């Protein structure tokens with residue numbers, strides 16, 4: 001009797017279109033947690049000018065590319081071919097259509113011509129990644145899908161609609177299709193176009209509001225005005241999409257700190273019914289134009305505590321119907337969370353509790369919190385460890401430079417590890 005762990009499955013490649021497909025790196029953390037199917041409808045960012053943007057600029061390069069509807073359908077066909085073979089392998093090996101490592105390993109073992117050394121190493125990596133990714137997606141229930149990269153909603157609606165329809169037709173179990181979207185691109189579409197996208201299957205958009213202040217938006221070269229942000233948010237909500245607006249405390253620096261809070265509240269109130277307001281506190285990354293501005297003294301970074309004041313001021317002025325959430329390691333206080341307007345006092349109490357701590361307690365909290373993330377990534381740097389130690393020494397000794405040392409250590413930590421934006 002053969003050992004179960006040594007089972008193999010020879011794929012039937014007759015109807016397979018490809019063994020890999022076009023999957024990019026960019027996706028929100030929530031889509032990673034849901035193990036959503038990832039597929040690029042476009043490549044990279046069509047704007048690529050925001051001064052603070054490190055993630056997508058660094059990870060996917062500069063040049064934006066549209067894909068034709070045929071190319072997207074070809075990728076969907078490739079996914080389907082791999083999907084069918086994973087399912088067939090599972091049934092044949094006695095796993096009843098369920099996917100686990102045994103099934104995936106049996107496929108890898110049974111198809112050395114596809115996953116073996118004779119194939120170009122990058123292509124092997126792509127094939128392996130596609131197999132595991134689709135296997136994980138099946139295992140997660142095949143319900144969620146994320147359209148990459150940074151702004152595929154820029155596609156003509158006449159292209160996006162058939163691509164979405166083909167996706168839904170090919171994988172009818174998908175219940176939720178999400179994408180990132182620039183406010184400007186949504187704003188350029190008519191309400192009817194947004195409705196058509198929702199009808200074709202698009203269910204969620206993540207919009208980079210960043211700030212409601214026109215001064216901040218212009219300085220950061222966000223490529224959208226507050227009026228466009230409002231228009232885009234309202235259109236998406238009216239179309240029936242679930243909308244997440246990403247707001248960045250600190251993006252105005254010290255200069256526009258109050259404006260960032262008050263104007264963001266104004267815009268979010270005008271949008272009114274965005275489902276989520278997601279906080280992404282500014283962390284300046286090396287290699288971004290904003291870092292150069294900061295080094296040149298043209299952008300004065302607000303402190304972590306000033307950014308908490310900013311969040312407090314914004315929350316005090318919010319009267320929309322949105323769920324506010326602090327769901328990223330860039331944020332200091334994860335407990336800032338609740339449904340507005342009813343949880344406003346609860347959220348403000350969390351902030352007040354933080355602010356009621358002594359300076360020493362607050363600095364210790366910041367150091368503990370961020371160095372925990374930093375160490376969680378492993379492979380710490382001696383230089384940064386020293387900065388953290390210096391900061392602890394100043395905090396413990398109640399020295400006047402304690403806050404500055406803590407801020408210096410935080411900046412270094414976020415620039416050492418490639419935390420996502």
Ligand code: SF4
Nearest residue numbers: 045048049050053056
């Ligand atoms: S923040 Fe978004 S829109 Fe701006 S450059 Fe980065 S990916 Fe593009």
